[in-house]
Amino acid sequence: MKELSILMGGQAGDGIRQAGNTVARLLNRLGYRIFFYDDYPSLIRGGHNFSIVRAADKKIRAHKENVDLILAMNQETVKRHRWRLKAGGEVIFDSGKVETQGIGLPFKEILREHQGAPIMRNTAAIGALAGHLGIDWEVVAEVIRDTIARSKETNLKIARTAFENTVDSGQKIDRAGAPAVPLLTGNEAIAIGAVKAGLNMYIAYPMTPASSILHYLASHEDDLNVVTIHPENEIGVALMALGAAYTGARVMVGTSGGGFALMTEAVSLAGQAEIPLVFVECQRAGPSTGVPTYTMQADLSFVLHSGHGEFLRVLMAPGDVEEAFYLTALALNLAWKFQIPAFILSDKHLSESTSSFEGDPAEIGPQPPISWDGSGEYKRYRQTEDGISPLAFPGTRDAVVKVTSYEHDEHGITTEEPDEITRMQGKRLKKLEKLKSELGRQELVKVYGNPRAERALICWGSTKGACIEVAEELDLRVIQPLLLEPFPMNEMVKALSGVKTLIDVEVNATGQLSSLLATKGIKADRKVLRYDGRPFTIDSLKNDLKEVL
Amino acid sequence: MKELSILMGGQAGDGIRQAGNTVARLLNRLGYRIFFYDDYPSLIRGGHNFSIVRAADKKIRAHKENVDLILAMNQETVKRHRWRLKAGGEVIFDSGKVETQGIGLPFKEILREHQGAPIMRNTAAIGALAGHLGIDWEVVAEVIRDTIARSKETNLKIARTAFENTVDSGQKIDRAGAPAVPLLTGNEAIAIGAVKAGLNMYIAYPMTPASSILHYLASHEDDLNVVTIHPENEIGVALMALGAAYTGARVMVGTSGGGFALMTEAVSLAGQAEIPLVFVECQRAGPSTGVPTYTMQADLSFVLHSGHGEFLRVLMAPGDVEEAFYLTALALNLAWKFQIPAFILSDKHLSESTSSFEGDPAEIGPQPPISWDGSGEYKRYRQTEDGISPLAFPGTRDAVVKVTSYEHDEHGITTEEPDEITRMQGKRLKKLEKLKSELGRQELVKVYGNPRAERALICWGSTKGACIEVAEELDLRVIQPLLLEPFPMNEMVKALSGVKTLIDVEVNATGQLSSLLATKGIKADRKVLRYDGRPFTIDSLKNDLKEVL
Amino acid sequence: MMGKKDLKTYAENTWCPGCGNFGILNALMASIEDLNEEDGIEPERFVLASGIGCHAKIVDYVNVNSFYSIHGRVAPTISGIKLANPELVVIGHAGDGDAYGEGIAHLIFAAKRNINVTFIVHDNRVYGLTTGQFTPTSPTGFKGRSTPKGSPEEPFNPLELLLSAGATFVARGYTAHMKRLTALIKAAVRHHGFSFIEVLQPCFTFFNTYKFYNEQVYDLFDKGHDPKDLGAALEMAREWSYGMDGRVATGIFYQVQKPTYEERLLGERIPVGMNPGRLEAVLKAHT
């Protein structure tokens, strides 16, 4: 595999993420596949941010500890990251701010020459990087034009000066040949997945790392035909969403653990009233406020069991941008078909890392729910064979559409009669049968690495990225359930066939997937857990696996 | 076993529960042990309420479908319940309102004679009942004096008239010999258990079936030295409680599923900040508003996994009034010793049914937490061998007490450093070892019935009541875990030894205890579930068991 | 044309005899009939929503679209309905515990946004369904089941709060004055913006206030109050501070015209009728 890793580091406010994005685009245009990790503390200016852009000539979903190049905007970056530099690697730095060995350029002077704003230091860095890698200027110029919104010409001049002042290393980076594809964060993929499945409204209260779904959809309202709303709090979010879904709008809400906690009463309401709604929960390091800009996979049990009482739900955990796209679309369609709450469990690492997106959006569209045919008296909770009552919405002639949080009869009128209670609870739970057969048509458990290896890693969500590459190297199998509820037992048994040693890999402190597996009679032999807020890198996972293999 | 069951029925507003209470007291004073079930819909006037008081000469924890006597305040009662009457049973009724066979008395006239208020019809009924059973008037008079707060003399006269106008059936009820003991609802037992363990404040927002804890403690504030607060909503409740606990007050909060949902963010905060707090969750039939005055055991999974992120907790499920008392006291002491959230899971059937209380409150007292000794610099989150950091409270000289929802260092200052995150999460989870050994000294799994039987019922919470008597009759074993988290594996294995057929009995639709057991590798062979909002009676359980035994 | 018969469901009414809620139910049904007849609002365009409490049962009794929501959440529920389809006529029913206790945040924001819905509070100044605890509008010292020694809080004045929050239609009605209440509901529905009606609704069982209101309630209209005058509205609102004495004004305190939330947020868009957007160009920009 041909690959290249570049680290950019500086303070919050230096535009490190933006710089990483530009570098990723550059390499994308050269035909590379990208994985781009962004590490930042919870503050607005100062502190230390860094991004690692990894590019390769095949699909990748994780980053490595070591890098080929460092773009250092400040001394701190060199201090913290120099150890990462591979043999033959280089540091490109602002010689006005940083003292180190490598390729230093006077960014300040370059900026002054073109009357650039301080934030444009990273444009200079990118110019230097491109010069060092011998990238054609046309490509650089095009990417800068496409990615930088303001003062394009100034930026171009700055990049050009840095580009020309950097000696070509001779290690010219080749075009990898593949066509450029969209670069998406997990959250962007979630957003467009929902849009493709017919999303009408996205309602959310800001919370890292879910906020960027709101920001993205809000800034694309008109392109994507979505109404976005930012209400007073998460309870308002969830109830507005249920009100809108009752009225016939396809709605999604998004938040992180603490905000989701406030929605759990609404989850139960969705269950009782049979109102379709998709909840996106982007996990971060908890408990409580925890480490808000860092990653964790510790809300699985919470979301799985959220809401009092018993009702059907779908919970899916995408592990890469393609899955984020497809599964969110699937969640919306299933929620509507079965009139149930559906959950997308993401995490900071998936939600905010950027990857090459190789999905095909054309495949996906909104699937119509089961609708009232207009004949006879409308009963919102009509008993049917499969438990699904045809939908009608307020505004429909001759239909009186009554939904309720109380136990109820077929018309949606409150009941306290024991037989009716049993029947209605039965009706709601009965939908499971049809849901399972519908799900049977999807790929629910993925297998990577050596599908016949006797040693297997089992993982969920973003952790798959590191697992796959490590498995390829160490000749292991990787098993990743996409669906966690209803649990895809058949597919899991198939995926596990022949496995002698099962190693659970999770970014949490207790191994929540292994607890879930245990309820199904599947026992993980060992657990490899990380819970310092950082995702597994390929190197760190390999290292941790040494101890258990 | 000598036993007697009496059903009282009428409209909401007829004082059916109050009448049941008086009857229960009468039989209590005669030396019987009591179980008293109260069935009422969610309305204030009208509808149909009924109570069943069952009395026996040994401890009982459940009621039966059939009764010896019916006190009918209206025709509806006869219509609905006559089928329950055993051979030789009688209906005592208000002949002005009800047409049926049995012992009719003109309540209205009796009330008019003594200028009684309409609610005093049930005093007349009680007088008639006592006359019918040949109870000494002195006992009746004493109970009426003790239980009826207002217009004692009028009530006495009414009871006396009815008493004298009822022919003694000749089936005079004997004194059972045992001394009278307190009659408590589950909620009252929870309240006094907490008080015995040093409760300073009870904070709650009303919600059936938890409200009566608030009402009880509020009306006994001065006797019991407890401050009660009813704030604006459940989020306010939980956060006020955490503020108070941080400050050194022993606090408990109580609610039902929907209100608890709103507290789940605070649960996680308690976990991160290591603030002791007891949450009482009185389950009712859900999902959502559901059937609010009826019972269910369907919030186990929700409460067990409530709160985002991973942290230690204790979850206990009392099944009778003695357990409600002891376990609540234990929960409060453990919460404080380990600085963790603790949960008491009750349900409408336990919380609102009344039983003879045979516990010994003298055994229980507040256990002091591990406190700062005043030496050296105070660090709220000091790393210690067992993970427990000594407590100090604001107002302590030379101690700066900082708690936080963020991940933090030993002083309670925010951290985002990977190593510190790992260490602190480790510290919090490490407390499990000591917690387990502390718990080891308690009875955590109870066994009833034939302890050597190969067929066992496994159940939790209030369902134990019906299970025990059925097991005694059918020669089964009954296994009841009191502690559900941390799961008492050793004790459970011991309790299960020799069991060939394990039958899970729960008042829910999916069998949540059996799911929990599955995570521990314990498989229930069959499930007997009821989810119509009603508890198992001895008869209904026996009937349902027929199909699986 | 709708008749009262069409507007009733088969659900058994379980309010206590003498409950003030009957007055609201009757006024609501009369309003719906009139709005259908006079304004041509088709039956299927009405949507009711309620919280949890005695008041909330009203949705079970009226045969139009309804969302029987959860305690405290009437405001976001009706907001979601209106925003998904602004062509609907949406009326929320909340209790005082519901709207002023559990749900006050949402109510304030609904007023702030001026979303074009009607919000009716059944203010019995007690938690009825949970058997009689004090609420934010109970008088100080109210002896309820959570405060047997008397409530330690002064009530707040919801009219003042709502005026401060920016409500564009603020009124108070009384259940025993059915005709006037009906007129208020109709005016509220016809108001283009957020309409708030606080209804004095005696709870026969836990807080019987009939006598007090019968003696003290009067109508602002008779007094020549100008509902366009915010200062006067505030003054009239402050005339009675939810104790058990003093004159109690009813009628429209304040009414003003402002752009509604859905106009500002949606423009011409109607979410339930929107087609999925096209991704191609958006994705292209991501390469």
Added chain:
Amino acid sequence: MMGKKDLKTYAENTWCPGCGNFGILNALMASIEDLNEEDGIEPERFVLASGIGCHAKIVDYVNVNSFYSIHGRVAPTISGIKLANPELVVIGHAGDGDAYGEGIAHLIFAAKRNINVTFIVHDNRVYGLTTGQFTPTSPTGFKGRSTPKGSPEEPFNPLELLLSAGATFVARGYTAHMKRLTALIKAAVRHHGFSFIEVLQPCFTFFNTYKFYNEQVYDLFDKGHDPKDLGAALEMAREWSYGMDGRVATGIFYQVQKPTYEERLLGERIPVGMNPGRLEAVLKAHT
């Protein structure tokens, strides 16, 4: 005696250069020093609490007891602290998103109850820590990350709301006027009842309002405003409606003396010092 040095922790300050929060931090530390010296309040009796947001970091920077709570929940957190031990001096710090968005219900009830704590809002009129969304006090049309086309809501006026809710001390400060802000904080702590201070706190990064405030802010004291006059207080509060124009008053708008919540609720009781009650008699009554 406490010095500024004792009041600082080792935590690294991570506010942006130019952030208005520095002014609040300095005023707070100066107030604590003075209250210690002038009123003899021992250091250990101070307790701070905060929500989540940029503002909230303040508790990490001050070396006194603190509870770094969760977003929107400052009011119940400080209420619990005060009720458990009324001898403590409790000061809450909240953001505008925190106090007026997520947590408005609690704030209104803290004011309604007149609990004797101090509540300071760091009102930068933007969600700082989550990178710039509109809040309840952002001007209409504010282009934040959740409203790139401009906020579709009018701001509400927190002073008006708090006055309507029954707050007994309502003030506004400005971070650039450090001395006056310090005086306000001290007056608030000394006030016997619920003290609310809204602090105009420019967010240098997402909503730089320095220029506007520097030009428009004036002090009520200089104007001879009488803080005992509720009508005048409301009028002054309504003078500026959180747009980007008009004069902006600071100082004490309103102050009045009323019984506090803890006096009414607790009487002489101090929960942290209470001994368990005795069960015998109570249980006896259950037989």
